[in-house]
Each structure stands twice: as structure tokens, then as C-alpha cells.
Amino acid sequence: MSATDYFIHPSAIVDEGCQIGAGTKVWHFSHIMGGCIIGEGCNLGQNVVVSPKVVLGRNVRVQNNVSIYEGVLCEDDVFLGPSMVFTNVINPRSAVSRKNEYRQTLVRRGASIGANATIVCGNEIGAFAFIGAGAVVTRPVPAYALVVGNPARHTGWMSEFGHRLHFDASGIAVCPESGERYALQNGAVRKLETPSI
Ligand SMILES: CC(C)(COP(=O)(O)OP(=O)(O)OC[C@H]1O[C@@H](n2cnc3c(N)ncnc32)[C@H](O)[C@@H]1OP(=O)(O)O)[C@@H](O)C(=O)NCCC(=O)NCCS
Secondary structure, three states: OOHHHOEEOOOOEEOOOOEEOOOOEEOOOOEEOOOOEEOOOOEEOOOOEEOOOOEEOOOOEEOOOOEEOOOEEEOOOOEEOOOOEEOOOOOOEOOEOOOOOOOOEEEOOOOEEOOOOEEOOOOOEOOOOEEOOOOEEOOOEOOOEEEEOOOOEEEEEEOOOOOEOOOOOOOEEEOOOOOOEEEEEOOEEEEOOOOOO
16 A cells, blocks of 8 residues: 555654555644554544554544553544543552553444443444443443443433434334334344345
8 A cells, every 4th residue: 555545634643564545634733653454445533543553443423532552442433522532541540550451442333422422441332333422431332322421321312323223012123314213122223134126
């Protein structure tokens, strides 16, 4: 891959030894550290830090002022809202080294994390989950779940297009934008196959 396959703003710093996918853009004052992997078509806003060993999939959107620490993995199509916060040490003490105790945070495909939310490390964010603005996530979040507040509580379900899902008595909901159908069964949501015509 040639250096022209992606865009790095002149004020950004990209260390040796990182991989950046074609079509990715890195904006003002951001710092991409060696040993991270960033997929194709990502957008990293202003003042974003990507630490070593971080992995971002394709089309990950990172808004301004987000630091993505070692231990974080984001799958394709993840949205990280402005100034949201990851963590990687559960019990930090300045005088005690915890560099071998990072807890992983896996953000599954299509999940969105709202502005100013905090993700306490060691918690998986399920596919297409939606974390409301300002939430503090202290537990794993199921796929398609909407959680808000501090501590974050599960208040509903969201479609892949980002709309509330209202399930009928038989446990079926339809996304008002895409028309896609979802089933709620045993406390978990899955998207139903669209019948082929
Ligand atoms: C959660 C969210 C998707 C709204 O969902 P919604 O279904 O439209 O929710 P509503 O506005 O109808 O609010 C429903 C209830 O949830 C509460 N609520 C909504 N967002 C909330 C949040 N982030 N934290 C806490 N409570 C919230 C509302 O106060 C309301 O409470 P009430 O029923 O007691 O009055 C939205 O508020 C949100 O946080 N979006 C993220 C925006 C963002 O960070 N964007 C970043 C890119 S700019």
C-alpha cells in the first residue's frame, strides 16, 4: 500500500510501525502510535490518540478528543462519539505498575457510543448496541441494546439504523427506516432474514 492511499493532516503524528487502511483520514493534532492497526475507510477526528496494539476495523468513525488505549478493539462500522472515554486498568494506582493487567474492551460491529460516555474496561459492547450520551458502562452490553445513565441501565433496543425497536406481543419489531424485522427471544434480539422474492 502506498502512502497516498490514506490522508494524514500535516499536524497529526503517525509513528513508525502502524498499519493504516486505504481511504482512512486522520485529522488535526491526532497521534497514531506504532503497532496499531487501523482498517480501511476510517475517520479519526481532531485530537484522537490511538495507542499501540489497538485494532480498529473498517469504517470506524472516531469523533474529536477520543483516546483509544491498548486493550481496545473496535470491529467494523463502530461509532465513537465526541470525548467518549475508554479505560484499560480497573484499579489504577500511580505508584503501582499495572501494564500487564490491561483488561480488554471489545466493541462489536456497528455499535455506537454516545458523546462523553465512559466504558469501564473489561466489558464487551455487543453488535449494534447503542450507548447513550454520558453513560457510564460498568457491565457487558448485549447486541442491539440501548443503555443510558450512570451506571448505564438497559432501557430498550435499537435497530441497525439507530431507531428504537418496539416489540409486539409476539416479540417482533420493525425498523421504521429500513423496514427490517427483529425478534426478541429469551432476552436477546436478532435481525430476521429478509425473505427473498
Ligand atoms: C439515548 C438517545 C439515543 C435517545 O433515545 P430516544 O429513544 O430518542 O430517547 P428520548 O429522547 O425519547 O428519551 C427517553 C428517555 O430517556 C432519557 N434519555 C435520553 N437520552 C439519555 C441519555 N443519554 N442519558 C440519560 N437519559 C437519557 C430521556 O430523558 C427520557 O427520559 P424520560 O422518559 O424520563 O423523560 C439519545 O438521547 C442519545 O444519548 N444519543 C447519543 C447522541 C450522541 O452522543 N451523539 C454523538 C454524535 S454528535
